[in-house]
Amino acid sequence: MRYEVIFAGIGGQGVILAGTLLGEAAVRCGLKATQTQAYGVSARGGFTKTDLIVSDEEILYPYSLNPNLIIALAEEAFMRYIDVNGDACKVIYDSGLIDVKSIGFSLDKRFVGVPITNIAVELGSPRSVNILSLGIAASFIKDISFDALRETLSETFSANALEKNIEALSKGIELGRSML
Amino acid sequence: MIERRRFMLGNEAIVEGALMAGARFFAGYPITPSSEIAEGASRKLPQVGGYYLQMEDELASIAAVIGASIGGLKAFTATSGPGFSLMQENIGLAVMAEVPCVIVDVQRSGPSTGLATRPAQADMMQARWGRHGDQSIIALSPSSVQECFDLIICAFNLAETYRCPVLFMADETVGHLREDCLLRAEADVEIVNRKRPPEDVDGYLPYKPDDDLVPPMVAPGGKHLTRFHSSTHNEKGLPTSSPEEADKLVRRLYDKIEKNKDRIIKYKQYDVDESEYLLVTFGGAVRAARQAAADMKKQGLKVGVLELQTVWPFPTEHIAELAKGKRGIVVPEMNLGQIIGEVKKVVCGKVPVVGANRCDGEPLSPQEIAKALGEVVSR
Amino acid sequence: MNKRSCEVSWKAFLREENLPHQWCPGCGYGVILKSMLFAFEKEGLAPKDVVVVTGIGCWGKTDDYLYTNTVHVTHGRALPVATGIKVANPSLKVVALMGDGDSATIGGNHLIHSSRRNIDVTAIVANNLNYGMTGGQYSCTTPLYSRTSTSWYGDPEPALDICRVVEAAGASFAARTTVYHVAMIEKYISMAVSHEGFSLVEVISPCPTYFGRYNKVGSAPAMLNWLKENAVPVERASKLSDEERKETFVTGIFADKKGQSFLSRYGEIQSRARRELESE
Amino acid sequence: MTLPEGEVEVAEGKAFRIEIRRDRCKACEICVEFCPKNVFEPDELGRPIPKRVDDCIGCGTCELRCPDFAIEIKSKECHDVD
Numbered sequence: 001m002r003y004e005v006i007f008a009g010i011g012g013q014g015v016i017l018a019g020t021l022l023g024e025a026a027v028r029c030g031l032k033a034t035q036t037q038a039y040g041v042s043a044r045g046g047f048t049k050t051d052l053i054v055s056d057e058e059i060l061y062p063y064s065l066n067p068n069l070i071i072a073l074a075e076e077a078f079m080r081y082i083d084v085n086g087d088a089c090k091v092i093y094d095s096g097l098i099d100v101k102s103i104g105f106s107l108d109k110r111f112v113g114v115p116i117t118n119i120a121v122e123l124g125s126p127r128s129v130n131i132l133s134l135g136i137a138a139s140f141i142k143d144i145s146f147d148a149l150r151e152t153l154s155e156t157f158s159a160n161a162l163e164k165n166i167e168a169l170s171k172g173i174e175l176g177r178s179m180l
Numbered sequence: 181m182i183e184r185r186r187f188m189l190g191n192e193a194i195v196e197g198a199l200m201a202g203a204r205f206f207a208g209y210p211i212t213p214s215s216e217i218a219e220g221a222s223r224k225l226p227q228v229g230g231y232y233l234q235m236e237d238e239l240a241s242i243a244a245v246i247g248a249s250i251g252g253l254k255a256f257t258a259t260s261g262p263g264f265s266l267m268q269e270n271i272g273l274a275v276m277a278e279v280p281c282v283i284v285d286v287q288r289s290g291p292s293t294g295l296a297t298r299p300a301q302a303d304m305m306q307a308r309w310g311r312h313g314d315q316s317i318i319a320l321s322p323s324s325v326q327e328c329f330d331l332i333i334c335a336f337n338l339a340e341t342y343r344c345p346v347l348f349m350a351d352e353t354v355g356h357l358r359e360d361c362l363l364r365a366e367a368d369v370e371i372v373n374r375k376r377p378p379e380d381v382d383g384y385l386p387y388k389p390d391d392d393l394v395p396p397m398v399a400p401g402g403k404h405l406t407r408f409h410s411s412t413h414n415e416k417g418l419p420t421s422s423p424e425e426a427d428k429l430v431r432r433l434y435d436k437i438e439k440n441k442d443r444i445i446k447y448k449q450y451d452v453d454e455s456e457y458l459l460v461t462f463g464g465a466v467r468a469a470r471q472a473a474a475d476m477k478k479q480g481l482k483v484g485v486l487e488l489q490t491v492w493p494f495p496t497e498h499i500a501e502l503a504k505g506k507r508g509i510v511v512p513e514m515n516l517g518q519i520i521g522e523v524k525k526v527v528c529g530k531v532p533v534v535g536a537n538r539c540d541g542e543p544l545s546p547q548e549i550a551k552a553l554g555e556v557v558s559r
Numbered sequence: 560m561n562k563r564s565c566e567v568s569w570k571a572f573l574r575e576e577n578l579p580h581q582w583c584p585g586c587g588y589g590v591i592l593k594s595m596l597f598a599f600e601k602e603g604l605a606p607k608d609v610v611v612v613t614g615i616g617c618w619g620k621t622d623d624y625l626y627t628n629t630v631h632v633t634h635g636r637a638l639p640v641a642t643g644i645k646v647a648n649p650s651l652k653v654v655a656l657m658g659d660g661d662s663a664t665i666g667g668n669h670l671i672h673s674s675r676r677n678i679d680v681t682a683i684v685a686n687n688l689n690y691g692m693t694g695g696q697y698s699c700t701t702p703l704y705s706r707t708s709t710s711w712y713g714d715p716e717p718a719l720d721i722c723r724v725v726e727a728a729g730a731s732f733a734a735r736t737t738v739y740h741v742a743m744i745e746k747y748i749s750m751a752v753s754h755e756g757f758s759l760v761e762v763i764s765p766c767p768t769y770f771g772r773y774n775k776v777g778s779a780p781a782m783l784n785w786l787k788e789n790a791v792p793v794e795r796a797s798k799l800s801d802e803e804r805k806e807t808f809v810t811g812i813f814a815d816k817k818g819q820s821f822l823s824r825y826g827e828i829q830s831r832a833r834r835e836l837e838s839e
Numbered sequence: 840m841t842l843p844e845g846e847v848e849v850a851e852g853k854a855f856r857i858e859i860r861r862d863r864c865k866a867c868e869i870c871v872e873f874c875p876k877n878v879f880e881p882d883e884l885g886r887p888i889p890k891r892v893d894d895c896i897g898c899g900t901c902e903l904r905c906p907d908f909a910i911e912i913k914s915k916e917c918h919d920v921d
Contacts, residue, residue, distance in 0.1 A: 020358060024187040027360045033187065035358035036543075039297055061471035061546055062357055205647060207639075226832035231646050231825065236672040240639035243632065243669075247612075247643020250630055251651070255643065273633050400610045400628035400644070401651050407622070408630040418577070418623060419631075578863050578908055585867035589906030741903050767867075780872035783904075 001056045004064040005137045007130070008049035008080065009073030011039060014130030018071075019050035021134055021152050026054045026141070028148040034062035047076050054141055069140055071133045073097070073116065084110075090179070092136060094129075112179055119175075120168065128168035135172015139180065146173065183365040190354040191258075193328035193361045194284060195220030198256055200329075200369055201336035203282070204230035205255035207244035209237055209263060212296050213352040214286035217258035238263035242270040242283065249274075249281045250408055252399035254336055258284035261303055262293065265310070271345050272311035275433060277408040278387070278395065280339035280374055282332070284348040286355040287463075287514075289541040298541030299352035301463055302515035307347045308492050314430050316437035318444060319347040319492035322354050323466035325361045331446075331489060337372035338444060342436055343394050349491060351514065353464030353543045379403055386417040387429075393436035437493055445498070446489040451477075452502055455484030457553060458509045460499060460523050462488040465512045465536075465544050472512075472549035483553065491519065499526045508556030512536035512549045532559050567605050569596035574624050581620055583691075585771075585779020587738030587764030588618055591685050594744035595654075601749050609652045612641040614661035617692045618685035621656050635666030638673045641680045649679070649822050652752060659686040659700040663721050667699065670721070674728035677756040678821040683748060684721060684759060687766035695769025702806070706773040725759050726814040732758035733813040737786040738765060740810065747812075756820035763790075763808050852892035856913040857901075859887065863909040870901035870910055 005022065007015040016037050023033035032055045040046035051064040066086055072078040072093040081091055082105055093100075095113030114136070120129045131153070138144050149169055157165050181200070188196075194217050198206075206221035208214075222232040231248070235241040241257045248255040259267060264285045274281055287303045289295035303310075307319045318338050322328045332348055339346040377384050377396040384404040389395045395415075400406045407417030412429055414420045437444065450470060452458060457476075459469040466487045473483040486502060488495065503509060509531055511520040520535045527533060536552035538544045573596060582588045599609065609627040613619040615634035622629035628651075632640045637655040645653040655662075662670055662684045673680065689707050690696040697707040697714045700721065704713035722733045732754040736743035744762055751758035765771060765782035776785045786808065793811030796804055850857040857878070866885035876894040879887035879901070887910070889895075901910045 020187070023358055027185070027187045033359065035187075036353065037356055059359070060474060061467050062353070062359070063543055063545070065546070205643070207643065223832075226825075226829045227836045229829060233642070233646065235639060236668050239636060240642075240669055240672070243636040243639035244643035244646075246632075247630070247640035247645075248647040249643070250640075251610075251644040251647025253647040255647075269633055270636060273636075277630070277632075399648065401607060401648055403607070405606060405626060406610075406628045406630075408632075409622075410631050410633055417629075573908070575908075579865065580907070582906065584865035585869065586906055589908065590904060593903070593906075593908065779867040780869050783869065783873070 002059070003054045003141050004067045004069070005052045005054075006049055006064055006067050006070045006081070007052070007073070007133060007137070008047070008070065008077035010076060011046050011048045012044040013048070013073050014127070015048055015073060015133070016050045018130040018134040018137070019052040021149070021156060022052050022137055022144070023054075025138065025144050025148040025152045028152060029144050031056060031143055032059050034059045036062050047080070049077065054144070056143075069137055071137060073129060073133065075103070079103070092179075114175060119171065123164070123168055123171060125164040125168060128165055131165045131168040132172040132175070135169040136176040139173045139176025181366040183368070184363045186361055186363060187358055188325060188361050189216055190322065190325045190328040190350060190357050191216035191286065192220050193325045194258070194332050194348070194350070195224060196363050197329040197332035198282070198336065199224055199228065200364070200366065201254065201333040202371055202373070203254045203256050203336060204228065205233075205245065205248035205253040206231070206257065207233040207235050207241045207248070207255070208257045208259065209235055209241050211260045211263045213288055213355050214258040214260045214284065216355070217284060217286070238266035239270065242267040242274075245281045246270060246274050246277070246279045249279045250399070250406070254280070254340070256282040256284065256336075258286065260286050260288045261290045264303055264306065268306070268310040271347075272313060272315070273410050274345035275311065275315045275317070276410050278343040278397070278433070279345070279408065280343050280397075282335045282339055282346050282348055284332070284350060287349065287351040289539070295541035297352070299464060299543055300514050300539065300541065301349075301351050301465060302518065302539070304349060304491060304513070304515065304518045307349055314434060316434045317347060317492050318342070318344065318437060318490070319349050320446075320489055321349045321463035321491050322489070323463055323487055324354065325357055325359045327489065328354060329361055329363060333369055333371070334446065337370065340372045340374045341394070342440065343374065343397055344437065347492070349463060351464045353467070377404065385415045387413060388415040389432060389436070393432050393439070441493050444490060444493060445495045447495060447498065448487040448489060450485040450487075451482070452484030452486055455482040456507045457481065457483045457556065458502060458506050459483060459485045459512060459549065460488065460509055460519070461485065461512045462491050462519065465514055468544045468546045469512045469549055472546040472553065475546055475550060476553060481553070481557070488519075494522050496526050499523060503527045503531050506531050508532045508534065508553075508559065510534050510536055510549060510552045510556055512544055512552070514538050514544050532556050566603065567600060569593075569600040572596045572599055572606055572609075572626055574626050577624050580624055582617060583768040585765060585767040585782070586617070586691075587687070587762070588621070588685055590738050590741055591683070591744055591762050591764060592621055592624060594741060595683060595748050597745045598748035598752060601745070602752050604652055604752070608650070609654065610641075610644050612637045612644065612653065612655045614657045614666065615692075616658035616661050616690070617687070618656055618658040619661060635661055636669065637661060638666060638669040638680065638682065642673060642676070642678045645678060645680050646822070646825070652681075653679070654681045654683060654752065656683050656685070658691075659684065659688065659721070660690050660698045663719050663724070664699040667719070670725060671728045674725040674730035674757050674759075676821045677729055677731055677818060679756060681748075681751045681754070682757070682759040683751070684761040685764050686721065686761055687764045687770060689766055689770045691766045691769055695766070695773060705770070708769070708773070721761050722759070722813040725757070729757075730759055730814055731756035731816040731818045731820070733761075734759075734811065735761040735763070735808070735813065736810050737763040737790050737808060739783045739786040740790065743810070750815070755823070756818055850889035850892040852895045854915060855892075855895040855897045856915060857889045857892055857895060858911045858913060859889070860909045861886065863907045865907050867906065869904050869906070873900055873904050875900060
C-alpha cells in the first residue's frame with residue numbers, strides 16, 4: 001500500500017501543517033509516512049505544496065510520483081494539476097475560490113469541487129481550511145483512525161482552538177466519505 | 181533521556197542529535213533551508229544551560245563556534261551554500277588550529293543566491309577543496325531523518341576524536357523531509373569526548389601528538405596554558421617558517437584523517453554483491469536511487485546501491501572492490517557531476533560510469549536514474 | 560609609579576625567550592604590550608585565567624611574546640572567536656588584541672556587533688594608522704589625505720573614529736590614548752579588563768617605518784612628540800570646531816557605563832527557558 | 840625570570856643602576872630623547888650609552904618608554920624602582 005496525497009495552495013493557508021498532521025496521525029497508526037514540501041521565497045502568498053506519502057512499508061522516494069489525491073486550495077495550485085495523469089487520481093479543489101468555468105477547462109469526473117473555504121467560514125473558523133482538507137484526505141486512507149487524528153490535533157492546538165479544529169476535522173471527514 | 185519516536189523534520193533531528201552528542205553552543209546566521217536548525221537550537225540550548233548566539237554573519241558564526249570549542253563546549257553551526265562559502269576561511273582555521281566543531285550545510289541550489297528554497301548537492305567539492313592549503317577533511321551526508329539524528333552524533337564524535345572540523349553535508353530534500361525518527365535513549369548512544377592530557381603531566385605541549393597523530397586538547401583556565409595557532413606552528417604552538425616543521429605539521433594534519441580512513445568511513449549498501457550494476461550515491465539522492473533500484477528489480481535488472489554516509493575522506497578502496505565485475509556504475513547526485521569524478525578515478529575506465537544529474541532545483545527522480553542506467557546498460 | 564606588590568609579576572606573562580620581538584625600531588607595540596602586562600599585574604590576573612585572542616597584523620603577533628592562554632586566528636575575526644571563548648567559560652578573562660585593520664576595517668562588522676551585544680570581552684586596539692605588516696597601505700583609520708603605499712597621492716577616505724563607533728553601538732567602556740601617554744595605557748587597560756560588558760581601549764601608536772616615513776613625521780622620538788602635540792583630551796575636543804578637530808587625536812574616556820552585559824542577559828534567557836520547560 | 844649573566848650591561852650610578860640588554864635594543868633612541876636628565880648618549884648605531892649614570896634619578900621613563908624590554912632601572916638596593 002502506498003498512498004500519495006498532495007496538499008497544494010498558497011503560503012499562509014496552512015497546507016504544510018495539514019500534511020504534517022496527516023503524517024503524524026499515520027505514524028500513530030503504525031504506518032510509515034514521509035512529508036516533503038515546496039514553497040517559494042515569501043512567507044505568505046505564492047505557491048506552496050506538500051507531498052504526504054503513507055505506506056505500510058519503508059518509503060524510499062519521499063516525493064509524490066503517482067498521486068492518489070490532490071487537494072488544491074488556490075487557483076495557482078489548481079492550474080498545476082489540471083493535466084494530472086492517472087485515472088486513479090482524485091483532484092479536490094476549492095470551488096468557492098477557483099472559478100473553473102472562467103479557466104475554460106472541461107473537467108472529467110476525477111475533479112470534484114468542494115467550497116472548502118466557504119464551509120470553514122460557515123463553521124465559524126475561516127482559518128481551519130487546512131484542517132477541513134486534512135479531514136477530507138484522511139477519509140480516503142482507511143488505516144488512519146479518527147482517534148489518531150484527534151490525538152494529533154490535541155497535541156498541536158491549544159485547548160481554546162482544539163474544539164473548533166475537531167469540528168472542522170469531523171466535517172472534513174464527513175465530506176470526504178461522501179465522495180468515496 | 182528515554183527513547184522517543186517523532187514525526188519530525190530532518191533539520192529538527194539534527195538539533196536533537198547535536199544535543200544528544202553533547203553540543204551546548206550554537207552560533208549561526210539564519211539561512212534557508214537550514215533555519216529550522218537555528219530555530220531549534222535557540223529553543224533547546226538555553227533549556228539545558230547551553231547557548232544560542234545569532235551572529236552578525238557566517239564569518240562570525242564559525243569564528244564563535246571555534247572560540248566556544250576552545251573554551252570547552254561542543255559547538256556547531258548550520259548554514260547553506262552562501263553561508264558555507266563565507267565560512268570557508270575559518271573552517272581552515274579549525275583544521276589548522278585543530279579545533280573540533282561541526283558545520284552543517286543544508287545544500288540548496290546555486291551558484292550565488294540561486295534558488296534559495298530548492299535542493300541541490302552541489303557543495304560537495306567545496307566541502308573537500310573549499311579552503312586554501314593542503315588538508316584532508318571529514319564530511320558526512322544524511323539520506324533520511326533518522327540519519328540526520330544518528331550521523332550528526334557521529335559527526336561530533338569524529339570531530340572530538342580527530343580534533344578537527346566535521347562537515348555535515350545535508351541538503352534541502354533531507355533537511356525539509358519529515359518522517360518518523362527514533363530519538364535514541366542516552367544509554368544507547370556512544371558519545372566521544374576530546375582527549376585531554378593527564379592533569380599531572382608537566383610540560384604540556386599544545387600540538388604534540390600522541391601515536392594516533394592527534395594532540396590532546398585542554399581548555400584554558402586549568403593547569404596547562406593553551407595555545408591555538410592559525411599560522412604554521414611547532415609543537416609548542418609557536419609560529420615557525422622551518423620547512424621541516426611545516427612539512428611535519430601539514431602531513432600530520434592530513435594523515436590523522438587519511439590514515440584513519442577505515443575508522444572514519446561509514447556507508448550502507450543494498451544488494452551490492454549480487455548486482456550487475458551499481459548506484460553510488462549520497463544524501464538526498466539515495467532515496468531516488470533506492471527507488472530506482474527497486475523499480476529495476478521488478479524489471480529483472482540487478483542493481484545495487486552504495487550509500488556514502490561518509491563522502492570525505494572518499495572510500496576509494498571499498499568502491500574499487502565493489503566495482504570489480506560490475507557492468508556499469510551510475511552516480512546519481514543533484515549537481516552536474518562532482519562525486520562522479522572520484523568514482524571515475526577509482527575505476528580507471530575499467531567499468532563504464534555514468535551520471536544521473538540535475539541542477540534545476542528539483543529533486544532527482546527515480547526515472548532519471550533509470551534513464552541513466554538504461555544508458556549504461558545499452559553500452 | 561606605584562610599587563608593584565601583586566602576587567603575579569607582569570614578567571610572568573612575558574615569554575622572554577622570544578625577545579627581541581619582531582616589531583620595528585621605535586614601533587609603539589612593545590610599549591603597549593608592557594603596559595598591558597602591568598595592567599594584568601595590577602588587576603591581579605594570573606596567566607592561566609587570561610585568554611588572549613589575536614588576529615592578523617603586527618599587533619596580532621603579540622601572542623608570540625606571551626605566557627597566557629593564546630589563540631591566534633584569522634584576519635578580522637578575533638572578536639567573534641573571543642565571544643565564543645567567553646561564552647563557553649565566563650570565568651576566563653578574554654582579551655582580543657587587534658590592529659586598526661583587524662578590528663575596524665576587515666573586522667568592523669564584528670566591532671559594531673560586539674559593542675551592541677556588550678559581550679564581556681576586552682578589545683585592545685593598537686592603531687598605527689596603516690597596515691604595517693604588509694608594507695604600509697592605508698587602513699580605515701588612516702587620516703584623510705595621508706600618504707601610504709596605496710595612497711601615494713593621499714588617502715581619499717576619511718578615517719573612522721573607532722571609539723565613537725563602539726560607543727554609539729553600545730559598548731559600555733571605550734577609551735583612547737597614545738603611546739606617548741604611556742601611563743594612560745596601563746590605566747585604561749586596567750579599567751577595561753575590570754569592566755563588565757564590552758570594553759575597548761584604542762592606543763594610537765607610531766609606525767616610524769611606514770606611516771612616519773611616508774608622511775615625513777620623522778624618527779620614532781619625533782613621532783611620539785607628534786602624538787603628544789596632536790592629542791586633545793575629549794573634554795577639550797568638544798569645544799573645537801570640526802575643522803580644528805580634524806588633525807587631532809581625541810583622547811580620554813568615551814564611554815564608561817554600567818549596563819547589562821551579554822552574559823548577564825543570557826543568564827536571564829536560560830532561566831526563562833528552564834521555567835518554560837518545567838511548565839510544559 | 841632571571842637573565843643569564845653577561846647578557847646584561849650594567850652601569851652603576853650613585854643611586855641607581857641601569858641595566859641594558861643590547862641583544863634586545865633596536866636603537867630607536869626613545870630613551871635618549873625622553874630621559875629628563877639626559878643620562879644617555881647614542882652610540883654610532885643609536886643605542887644608548889649611559890654616559891651620565893650618576894645623574895639618573897630613577898624616574899623609570901626610559902624603562903617605561905622602551906618598546907624593546909631592553910632597559911631596567913634598579914635602585915642600589917637592587918629593588919625594582921617601580
